[in-house]
Amino acid sequence: MRASSEPAIAFLKHQEGLRLKAYRDFGGAWTIGYGHAGPDVTPGMTIGEPMADKLLRADTDVAATRLAARVDPAVLASLTEAQYAALLSFTFNVGADPAWRIWTVLGSGDLDGVPDQLRRFRFARDPSSGRQRPLAALVRRRDEECALWTSGIGAPALTRVSLERPEPLASLAAIRRRRTCPTPTSARLRQQPPHGLRRPSRPGPARRSNRGRRRRACARRRWPERPPWPPAAPGRSAAWC
Numbered sequence: 001m002r003a004s005s006e007p008a009i010a011f012l013k014h015q016e017g018l019r020l021k022a023y024r025d026f027g028g029a030w031t032i033g034y035g036h037a038g039p040d041v042t043p044g045m046t047i048g049e050p051m052a053d054k055l056l057r058a059d060t061d062v063a064a065t066r067l068a069a070r071v072d073p074a075v076l077a078s079l080t081e082a083q084y085a086a087l088l089s090f091t092f093n094v095g096a097d098p099a100w101r102i103w104t105v106l107g108s109g110d111l112d113g114v115p116d117q118l119r120r121f122r123f124a125r126d127p128s129s130g131r132q133r134p135l136a137a138l139v140r141r142r143d144e145e146c147a148l149w150t151s152g153i154g155a156p157a158l159t160r161v162s163l164e165r166p167e168p169l170a171s172l173a174a175i176r177r178r179r180t181c182p183t184p185t186s187a188r189l190r191q192q193p194p195h196g197l198r199r200p201s202r203p204g205p206a207r208r209s210n211r212g213r214r215r216r217a218c219a220r221r222r223w224p225e226r227p228p229w230p231p232a233a234p235g236r237s238a239a240w241c
Contacts, residue, residue: 001068002076004060008085011148012060015089015141021046026124026135035059035092063088066096070103083111086118086149093141094121115146 016035022045025031030041033052036059047055067087068076076084096103102117119142124135 001064002073002084004057004064004088005081005085007081008088009056009060011085012056012089012092015093015144016056018049018052020048020052026127026137028127059092060088063092063096067091070096070098071106075106075109082148082151083114086145087114089141089145089148090118090121093138115149118142118146118149 013034018034019032022030022032022041022043025035025037029037030043030045031037032041032045032047032055034056036052036055071087079087100117102114102120105113105117122134122138122142123132124138125131126133
């Protein structure tokens with residue numbers, strides 16, 4: 001059996017997260033620490049961080065034993081630390097059923113086909129409906145395990161893998177606010193125009209037309225001495241008409 005390295009333990013801690021009080025996981029099993037579940041976990045149970053680390057290392061040894069029973073030792077020895085850490089995290093999470101095709105792919109030496117087999121295990125049974133559906137946490141975990149498998153880094157470089165959880169995605173409202181945020185060009189266009197220039201008016205149905213008013217003013221300027229209408233009768237002034 002291949003021993004578990006410290007970087008692999010750190011990757012498992014990143015995936016599982018630390019919970020010092022017992023809780024129910026998605027399947028309804030009581031869990032505590034770094035994903036430790038079993039008959040020894042009872043409701044209301046609390047532990048310390050050293051005990052959680054001890055339980056994690058014991059569960060990691062169990063996962064490594066299951067992995068060694070499914071994969072040829074020569075194949076396990078040929079894997080890099082990153083690849084072995086990805087397989088160990090996968091076995092720690094879902095187990096090692098002998099009927100799964102991933103062990104056949106590993107035994108044939110098709111290492112490039114392992115990520116496709118890992119991504120198949122992203123479903124979980126919904127306790128309310130009893131149906132299998134994709135779980136966001138499993139999708140993220142399989143993606144990170146595939147990225148670790150295909151990275152091709154060795155044991156010294158595995159410690160450089162970021163073990164921090166990714167930042168949460170921005171909400172749709174935040175994305176829309178960023179898209180509508182004014183750019184420097186649009187901000188300059190909204191500034192007050194220089195003296196002597198007039199900002200173009202905004203067209204719209206509520207704007208009233210001044211075409212008739214401009215025509216009447218033009219007509220008054222063109223014919224300032226316009227005679228009264230109707231014309232005055234002989235001997236009378238225009239005021240009597």
